[in-house]
Amino acid sequence: MRIVILAGGGGSRMWPMSRSNRPKQFYNLISEKTMLEDALARFSDYPKDKLFISTTAKLFPKIKKILPSFREENIIVEPSQKDTAPAMGYVALRLGILDQDEPIAFIPSDHYIGRTDIFLKSIKEAEKVIKETGKLLDISVHPTVPTTALGYTKIGKKELERNGIEFFEFLGHVEKPDYKTAQQYLEDGNYLWHANYYMWTPRLFLKAYKKYAPEIFERLLEIGKLIKSGDEDEIEKVYCEMEKISIDYAITEKMDPKELLIIKGAFKWKDIGAWDTLHENLMTKTDERKNLIKGSRLNIDTLNSIIYGRDDKLIATIGIDDMVIIDTPDALLVCPKSRAQDVKKIVEELKERGGKYI
16 A cells, blocks of 8 residues: 655645645644654654655645655655645556556545554555455544534445454545534434545546546546656646546545445544644643643633744733634734634635735
């Protein structure tokens, strides 16, 4: 199994700290290491030639700086930032040149995982099941709250169990439902949070693109021919013609349920996608009033808030509760923690205004 760490995302919901030239995966948010380093460290026992990173040209120099000893030939550089459907198809195309039938696992770089041993066992057993069944494998985890920020996977009966890892029937996927629907899914009990650990072979990934996302597949075919000629400029041109869309919308929601199996992740998992989830995940590091704070501060009657500033600038608060305050040299964010998922809207608005501050 080849492991591909996805490290090309923009992390817009964690603006203003996360920017296009240094998104959240390059910060040490959870531990003393960056999230990218943490993601890679989980696979420290893997052969180095089996580990890959998918990223963009803009972020490539940062990866080299953070991981100077990582094999440069194993860094797959997306020609342009186009979301996960084009990016993962491009990786499958590139790795298919090495071996069309060796399974690959896509691993996001912005997740917190507890019980790494169970997580790694899930991937190990998934590799065996892919080879036995030819099905796409994915991991989903038990939801704890209704959220509109994640996708939901419906599971049916348990199909098999290997070495303590359970594999379930796939009954459909809904990406980022509205809040009322998310509540219904939580009450139903048969819906899991989609954790985005796609595992399949390059051949079967591309076969799925041909069936469910034919326009992207046609571009990938063109790029496959251009790779042989080494025309990087033309590769970028064709790649830029692809729709910017996630694999969840482009393929997963359309797939025949018989083509997938879902692993029920039995490990603690968090998508560190926004400031509220970071606060929730670092609750053990909060003060006596459940505030998560970095930098110089003076807080009076302040509760359940995340306040990130700098040592050379005091942030003083009085009587606030459940707030997000993030101060950077050129931008300040203040919002209720309940609206943290909407920070992405600020980035979208800034793009329309010309792109400053992103």
